[in-house]
Amino acid sequence: MAKEEIYTIPLWDAVKDEGECPFCFLEKKLEKDLIDFCLSDAYMQSDFRQTTNKIGFCQSHFRQLFQSPNRLGLTLVNQSHTMEMLEEFKKATQNLKSTKKLFKKKTDEDNPIHKLYQRLTDECYICGRINETMTRYFETFFYLYKKDAAFRDFLPQTKSFCMPHYLRLIEVGQTNASPSVFENFMEESKPHFIENMERVLADMQWFVNKFDYRNDKEPWKDAKDAPKRSIQKINGTLL
Numbered sequence: 001m002a003k004e005e006i007y008t009i010p011l012w013d014a015v016k017d018e019g020e021c022p023f024c025f026l027e028k029k030l031e032k033d034l035i036d037f038c039l040s041d042a043y044m045q046s047d048f049r050q051t052t053n054k055i056g057f058c059q060s061h062f063r064q065l066f067q068s069p070n071r072l073g074l075t076l077v078n079q080s081h082t083m084e085m086l087e088e089f090k091k092a093t094q095n096l097k098s099t100k101k102l103f104k105k106k107t108d109e110d111n112p113i114h115k116l117y118q119r120l121t122d123e124c125y126i127c128g129r130i131n132e133t134m135t136r137y138f139e140t141f142f143y144l145y146k147k148d149a150a151f152r153d154f155l156p157q158t159k160s161f162c163m164p165h166y167l168r169l170i171e172v173g174q175t176n177a178s179p180s181v182f183e184n185f186m187e188e189s190k191p192h193f194i195e196n197m198e199r200v201l202a203d204m205q206w207f208v209n210k211f212d213y214r215n216d217k218e219p220w221k222d223a224k225d226a227p228k229r230s231i232q233k234i235n236g237t238l239l
């Protein structure tokens with residue numbers, strides 16, 4: 001497989017998926033693959049263990065890992081993470097004194113207690129890997145947009161993007177794509193995005209209207225799954 005095909009093929013599959021956002025589709029698949037990977041024999045790999053020992057997982061991903069039947073894999077990974085964190089805890093709390101006066105000019109970032117807290121709560125192996133790969137997908141989007149007319153021509157047939165992923169895509173285009181490609185992209189994609197947000201808003205309105213007894217016998221049209229699609233469109237959460 002050619003190097004760029006690693007990203008272009010899944011991106012093509014995602015835009016053809018007919019969902020509310022191709023990047024939500026890619027992110028959900030990535031997340032699932034990473035959960036499976038973490039619970040495979042990944043714990044045997046030292047680079048994987050090195051990272052998970054240091055940062056572990058966020059609450060959402062610990063929840064998902066726990067839902068898998070492989071509690072042994074999870075416990076092995078978490079055991080060495082906990083051991084390393086306990087060592088870090090002992091270091092951070094050694095000779096701990098009040099910093100009320102001492103650290104007055106220093107920020108939280110200088111405080112080892114704060115740093116350790118952040119590592120435990122904010123950082124996550126799975127989130128980190130998803131972010132890295134998603135960035136590649138956003139870059140590949142502009143590569144295809146410039147190079148492949150079929151890709152560009154297909155976009156108006158999609159349902160555009162969710163708002164968070166569209167914002168990230170805009171940001172990547174703004175900083176990486178050539179100015180003419182970026183301007184062209186904005187001109188084509190923005191009206192399409194707004195139109196699709198308004199379509200989902202209309203579905204939400206019809207969903208609400210259906211709770212009025214006068215609309216009892218009216219059809220649901222496309223509104224039955226409006227709550228689910230509206231969460232995706234505004235939050236990038238594919239339920």
Ligand SMILES: [Zn+2]
Pocket residue numbers: 021022023024025161162163164165166236
């Ligand atoms: Zn999305």
Ligand SMILES: [Zn+2]
Pocket residue numbers: 057058059060061124125126127128
């Ligand atoms: Zn996470």
